[in-house]
Amino acid sequence: MKAILTAAVLAVSAMPALAFDPANMSADEKAAFGDAIRDYLMANPDVLVESINVLEERRVADEAKNDKLLVANNKDAIFNDGYSWIGGNPKGDITLVEFVDYRCSVCKRVHPDLEKMISADGNIRWILKEFPILTQESDMAARFTVAVQQEAGPDAYKKAHDALMESRGPVNLDTLSKLATELGADSTKVLNRMNTEEVSTVLRQNHQLAEQMRIMGTPTFIIEGEMLRGVPAEGLEGVIERLRTEKKEG
The missing domain is CATH 3.40.30.10 (Glutaredoxin)
Structure with missing residues (x-):
């Protein structure tokens, strides 16, 4: 679930720009923002899949880097x-x-x-x-x-x-x-x-x-x-x- 939520956040970068500043959202704007994310991902599920793949690639790369450090240290x-x-x-x-x-x-x-x-x-x-x-x-x-x-x-x-x-x-x-x-x-x-x-x-x-x-x-x-x-x-x-x-x- 954590990976999916993180992927959803990454997927936001692929969405069209919204008309308001996310850093200063009102309660209604936050709700609209959430609905926009859901609607976009429902209409473009490949974006979420691509984002999850990016997360997995990062995880594997980080593990490989850490493993190399472990080998070097031992x-x-x-x-x-x-x-x-x-x-x-x-x-x-x-x-x-x-x-x-x-x-x-x-x-x-x-x-x-x-x-x-x-x-x-x-x-x-x-x-x-x-x-x-x-x-x-x-x-x-x-x-x-x-x-x-x-x-x-x-x-x-x-x-x-x-x-x-x-x-x-x-x-x-x-x-x-x-x-x-x-x-x-x-x-x-x-x-x-x-x-x-x-x-x-x-x-x-x-x-x-x-x-x-x-x-x-x-x-x-x-x-x-x-x-x-x-x-x-x-x-x-x-x-x-x-x-x-x-x-x-x-």
Whole structure:
């Protein structure tokens, strides 16, 4: 309702000029003014639609500007936290950061395409940040992957990440113990590490960063200085291509 009222005010600028000064209206003139707005909008509904579209464009532009400021103000924690897994091409010209929840259906759906894009491109630095927010299984899965990385290294972590992304089954201690063994890791050590302060610190710092960035859902992507709250209509490839072009021109 607020957006519609604001749009109506914007639409007044498209109306023919009235014969009185709006700043000094009498009660009758105010009533006439209101009736004139209503009559005009009823006769020209496209004006209201156009005004609402202008408001939406302004809102999106303001959000994008604010998101860029958030990225700039938190760049060290985003791109160089010292603990997140880094893959793709570590020396790539574009850095893509993904906040992920292993029980997120959208994360699972985009995972294969994301893998293909990064592999085919060959020049993307990819950073993964566990951000479990959906269920208790989300937290358990994230603790598992972090524990795997700390116990068995980055290669084992990536295999664990892929396995959990591709899995459609439950996440529990039995399934995670089996997965750890399949990865060649010591399942007892991995499971024992899951609830240690070392693992909790990683997740806590990720959540604190997400709160500062106003990230409330997954997947959320940060590509260079831009934040994408979900998968954009143009696709990640389109965003990356545009950012590369802007870097060359800048």
